[in-house]
Amino acid sequence: MAKMRTPEVESLLSVFAALDDEDTIFALLEDLFTPREIKETSQRLAVARLLSQGKPYSAIERETGASATTIARVSKCLAYGTGGYAAALKTLGESAPER
Numbered sequence: 001m002a003k004m005r006t007p008e009v010e011s012l013l014s015v016f017a018a019l020d021d022e023d024t025i026f027a028l029l030e031d032l033f034t035p036r037e038i039k040e041t042s043q044r045l046a047v048a049r050l051l052s053q054g055k056p057y058s059a060i061e062r063e064t065g066a067s068a069t070t071i072a073r074v075s076k077c078l079a080y081g082t083g084g085y086a087a088a089l090k091t092l093g094e095s096a097p098e099r
Contacts, residue, residue, distance in 0.1 A: 047074045048085040052094060 019025045029038055043066050050060045057071050066074075078085050089095060 044070065044074050045085075045088060047071050048078060048089060049092070049094060051075055051078055052089055 015028070016025070019028065033041070043064055046064050047060055047066050047070060050063065051071070051074060055063075057068055060066060060071050061068060074085065086095075
């Protein structure tokens with residue numbers, strides 16, 4: 001993934017880090033992503049929240065509409081990923097399961 005840290009990606013990271021107004025951030029999301037991409041990305045965060053609460057896959061599928069494959073991928077990232085979901089959950093006042 002280090003190959004993804006191009007100057008363009010670094011610029012995008014700088015923009016996100018500097019924005020502190022939710023409406024401005026949402027406007028940027030709308031300009032950068034399709035409505036489907038925004039929905040799918042936010043769905044993954046919802047899946048991470050429910051996994052961190054110990055919910056079973058079947059309940060998460062029903063509640064979020066996410067596929068078992070998406071749930072498994074998020075679960076794998078929570079357990080073995082780089083900590084992005086854990087940081088996001090911490091920002092939301094929740095905690096990820098211990099690795």
